[in-house]
Amino acid sequence: MDSGSVVEPERYEEQHVHQVYEQIASHFSSTRYKPWPIVKSFLQSLPPGAVGLDVGCGNGKYLPVNRDVFIVGSDRSTNLVKIASQHQPHAAVVADTLALPHQAGRFDFAISIAVVHHLSTPERRREAIREILECLNEGGRALIYAWALEQKDSRRGWDEGHEQDVMVPWVMKTGKKNPNEDGSTEKTFQRYYHLYRSGELEADIVAAGGKVVESGYEKDNWWAIGQRDPGNKP
């Protein structure tokens, strides 16, 4: 791989993921408040005093689920981290999923919900999962969610056979006080997603040096719980 193609996905994600979230942060946050059931029960099952990570925490909607544990959330978007950092007793910092500011082997758990699907190459998605798994201690578990290709009953309607790399519009009302130049009051942002097909998330966890403890499908998403696997030397 030449240096040109190493830089490219980063710039691409900067434009089609990071800048979009930074601009839609507050509107996005107002639509993200209901925790998904499996994430909620994963967090509620943790013993008091457990310390973990929420990688790509967004507005921190999972932070209020359990106040007897300590979670350090991280996200690329400063505007979202400002919102997330208000959930006590937890914390949130601005960081890149591929360069987490955490020690290896230190954490009891991690969640990364709807994040790795924003990385635009297979190598970078696996690298993100590797980065998360490395933070876990022995027995530590990471719950990872990614948008599913197979969701024919959703309003997007994608299914097996569809292109997996897609642009998904986010429509934000600008309000009548701040109309666009043509007088319209909606602004559309395009976000990049890689839609995971059945089995792909589990394969990425194994490719990242981990093992899959449990996995499944919930609300148009694939999810998997991964652990570090000392016996897995890819």
Place this chain on the structure above:
Amino acid sequence: MKVLTLNFLTCAVKACKSTSAAFPLHPKDCELVSDTLEANPKLLFNILPRIDWNALIITASELGFPTLPPTPPTPEQLENDPKMMQELHTLLLETQISEGSLVCANCSHEYRVKEGIANFLLPNHLV
């Protein structure tokens, strides 16, 4: 940013992460503010064994707090000493770094803290 958070952060540079010099990060020119937060004994008792106590001693002393004991209190000691519990709660959860920098002793990179938010995004030459 809470003092407790600093105990779970290190330098984001790959080459630094595995070195002992990169942890803990060192506060520089930091302004502190104090939040009022209801104490949660269940969290405090149980998180103590998860804290790197030696790193906390360094952080507390660099922020100008009184010297901590060389070993963490046991849950029994804490339970019988409400004053110690309140002091730990104040140090770990109520004390916030509002402005300043966090410095890696391995690569000397400084991470800015602005309005209580620490930023670990790396400049291109460090990625």
